[in-house]
Structure formats: C-alpha cells, structure tokens
Amino acid sequence: MSEFERISEHIYVMHAEHGTDRPLLAAVAGSSRTLLIDGGNSSAHAAAFREYLEREGVRAPDMMVLTHHHWDHSFGLAEWSLPAIAQRRTADILRGFAGLEWNEGTLERLIAEGVVSERTRADMLAEYEGDLSRIRVEEPNIVFERFIDVDLGGLTCEIRYVGGDHSEDSCIVYVKEEGTLFLGDALAPSVYGGPMKYTTGKFLALLDTVFAYGADVLVESHGRPASREAFYDDVRRYELLARQVLRHGSDKEAVLRDLRAELELGEDAGLPEELEEAAGYFMNGLEK
Known part of the structure; x- marks a missing residue:
C-alpha cells in the first residue's frame, strides 16, 4: 500500500x-x-x-x-x-x-x-x-x-x-x-x-x-525523513566505524573491538547487525 x-x-x-x-x-x-x-x-x-x-x-x-x-x-x-x-x-x-x-x-x-x-x-x-x-x-x-x-x-x-x-x-x-x-x-x-x-x-x-x-x-x-538529531545519532555510528577502518585497515577484529569501546558496548557485547554488515562493506572497499 x-x-x-x-x-x-x-x-x-x-x-x-x-x-x-x-x-x-x-x-x-x-x-x-x-x-x-x-x-x-x-x-x-x-x-x-x-x-x-x-x-x-x-x-x-x-x-x-x-x-x-x-x-x-x-x-x-x-x-x-x-x-x-x-x-x-x-x-x-x-x-x-x-x-x-x-x-x-x-x-x-x-x-x-x-x-x-x-x-x-x-x-x-x-x-x-x-x-x-x-x-x-x-x-x-x-x-x-x-x-x-x-x-x-x-x-x-x-x-x-x-x-x-x-x-x-x-x-x-x-x-x-x-x-x-x-x-x-x-x-x-x-x-x-x-x-x-x-x-x-x-x-x-x-x-x-x-x-x-x-x-x-x-x-x-x-x-x-529524519530530524537532524535522529539522523546524526544514527550516522555517527558509521562515521566511527569508518574512522576505525582508517586506523586499523583490514584488521577487522581490531576495528570491531575499538568500535565497541567507542560505543560503550562492552568487550563481550555484540554490535548491531547493521554495523557488522557495514564493517564487511568497508573491508571490501580496502581490497584492490
């Protein structure tokens, strides 16, 4: 509909x-x-x-x-x-x-x-x-x-x-x-x-x-359509992910570890599914 x-x-x-x-x-x-x-x-x-x-x-x-x-x-x-x-x-x-x-x-x-x-x-x-x-x-x-x-x-x-x-x-x-x-x-x-x-x-x-x-x-x-606050809250997570990829390159484990820390999720906590998926996309983008 x-x-x-x-x-x-x-x-x-x-x-x-x-x-x-x-x-x-x-x-x-x-x-x-x-x-x-x-x-x-x-x-x-x-x-x-x-x-x-x-x-x-x-x-x-x-x-x-x-x-x-x-x-x-x-x-x-x-x-x-x-x-x-x-x-x-x-x-x-x-x-x-x-x-x-x-x-x-x-x-x-x-x-x-x-x-x-x-x-x-x-x-x-x-x-x-x-x-x-x-x-x-x-x-x-x-x-x-x-x-x-x-x-x-x-x-x-x-x-x-x-x-x-x-x-x-x-x-x-x-x-x-x-x-x-x-x-x-x-x-x-x-x-x-x-x-x-x-x-x-x-x-x-x-x-x-x-x-x-x-x-x-x-x-x-x-x-x-999203308000500025809602949009920024969501997209900032991806910005943090991208900056961890800049820092660690293809070391996905380090990327996800430090991203969890920045998001204050705890060492054993899982990332939201959409961020795990996006991390894979960023890894793909590193390949020549």
Whole structure:
C-alpha cells in the first residue's frame, strides 16, 4: 500500500516501498514552480504519485531532478513528460539505456557486465509484471556538472553533485528555506559491479558535505525523513566505524573491538547487525 505524506508546508512525499524497490519521491512546491525529486521506477510508480499530488491540489510539476541514474529513480521519467535536470554522468548513462531493447536478454548482458544485479532483475520483473518491453527510458534534457540552483518562487533548491560509492553520479538536493536535505542514495554502499562496498575516504568526505549543510530534516531515498538529531545519532555510528577502518585497515577484529569501546558496548557485547554488515562493506572497499 502506497503511503504519502506532507512533511512540511511546501514538501510532499511518496514513501519508499521495498517490495519492488520503489524509492521515495518528493515534490517541492514554490509559489511559481513545482520541482519533482526523482521520477520513480516505472510508469505505475510515477502515476501513483502524480494522482496524489492532484488530490492534494498541489501545483502541477514543472520540472524534475534525478538524484542518480539507477533504474528505480529514473525509469519513471517518461511518465511525467517534464524538463529533467541531471548530472552529466546521469544523462550519459540514461542515453545509453534509452537505446536498448529491454528484455530478458538485455538484462542478462547487463548483469554479466556488472551494470545491474540479480536483485535488480527480480525487482524489475515484479514492477513491470514480467513484461520488460514496457520499459521506456528517456534522457534528461537539462545537464549540469557540479551545481545548479532552481528558483521555485520563494523556495530555492540547491542541487549538488557529490558522487560516492553507491553511484558515481549521485547528487543531493537542499531546499534552503525549508532546511530539508534530500540525499538520494549517496550514503549507501555500492550495489553493482562486485561485492557491496564502502570506500572509507569517499564515505567520510560525503559525511563532511552533509554535515556542513546543518539541515533540520534529512531524507534518504529508501528510508524515512529524519530530524537532524535522529539522523546524526544514527550516522555517527558509521562515521566511527569508518574512522576505525582508517586506523586499523583490514584488521577487522581490531576495528570491531575499538568500535565497541567507542560505543560503550562492552568487550563481550555484540554490535548491531547493521554495523557488522557495514564493517564487511568497508573491508571490501580496502581490497584492490
């Protein structure tokens, strides 16, 4: 069941749905323009959000920004028929996707090349009800390199390229007057082209960028909007983990021992499962 929410006076979201890898979609409505953040993973996903916005009487979207190229964020673009803003790498990759004939054979080849994963295949088949020929990929038509600002009338959206392990083209969107920062999947580990991994330097640099905004609300595409305090409490654990990896390198036992001490968990206490998993990702990121 799709869940929608107005998270501030000017921001409306469709929450993530994990069954077919639907990320959170957002609409930022200024006095003169409405900006969509991500297009959805299919026509059906996009249409559900559009219908919600219409029911709420939100100004019709005028443009869209893509946080990165991954299918779950971009394959719904064609449903909107809007000017679409994207980082140059995003536009280049989607241009290639737009020229493909989408079928099982294409997915097999992309999996072999490390462009998508077996999990992606399962999610695509579920979202498109087994008919991959329904996939329509469109290219973005407003391309930027590092930064671009969008004036919505009383609201400014600052769009910034940040990169990272999850996707080299990742961008974040800061709604300045609302103090709300949309992170896309920038802080997530890599998911394609080999074992999932975090590269310590990239992760810590991204955290520095995120913290510098001092946002009141932070929104990750596959999570729930979080207050600054809740977000920092959670992500600081991963920052401590990354710094222990910098200190100890591939000595995972030492990393986990000192992390437990910093978290005041005691020598015999186990780490939360998500931190144990993340430690493995950081170890993968150390391998050449």
